[in-house]
Each structure stands twice: as C-alpha cells, then as structure tokens.
Amino acid sequence: MIEKGDICERNTGSLDLEPSVLSIEQSLKLFTMLQWSYGILLWELVTRGSLPYPGVANSGVKQLLESGRRLDKPNYVNDTV
DSSP states (O other), rough: OOTTTEEEEEEEEEOOOOOGGOOOHHHHHHHHHHHHHHHHHHHHHTTTTTOTTTTHHHHHHHHHHHTTTOOOOOSSSSTTO
C-alpha cells in the first residue's frame, strides 16, 4: 500500500508518491514501476519462489534490463504462455 509521503528513489531524483500532486510524468513512472513489480511477482509464483536474477545485485538489475536481458521462461511452462 502506498502511504502519503512515501518516497521511491530513482536515478532522476525522487518520486514523491502523494497521489493528489502527481504529474503525468510521475504517474507514468509509478505505473511502469508497479507493472514491472507485478510481473516479477508473477514470475516468482510460477517458478515457485526462485530468485529472478540469481547472482545479480539489486543495483545490477537495471543494467541487465537496459542491455535487453529478460527473465527466462521456466522449462515446465508452456510456450503459449
């Protein structure tokens, strides 16, 4: 749950999550962050709790994503998913 005054740090500074004063740009950043987090949650559920990027520090995930790396599909998941 997002509380008034919560801060989420980004490379561009900080994003104040006070819903009444979010700009369109901040709203899009927040939406993108929530979308990515939800995708990671689903991947962790499907892989029965596996780490999304094993051996990679949190600070290194951004570089992986920017270089085009994405999470692999687990072997037991159908190709149509």
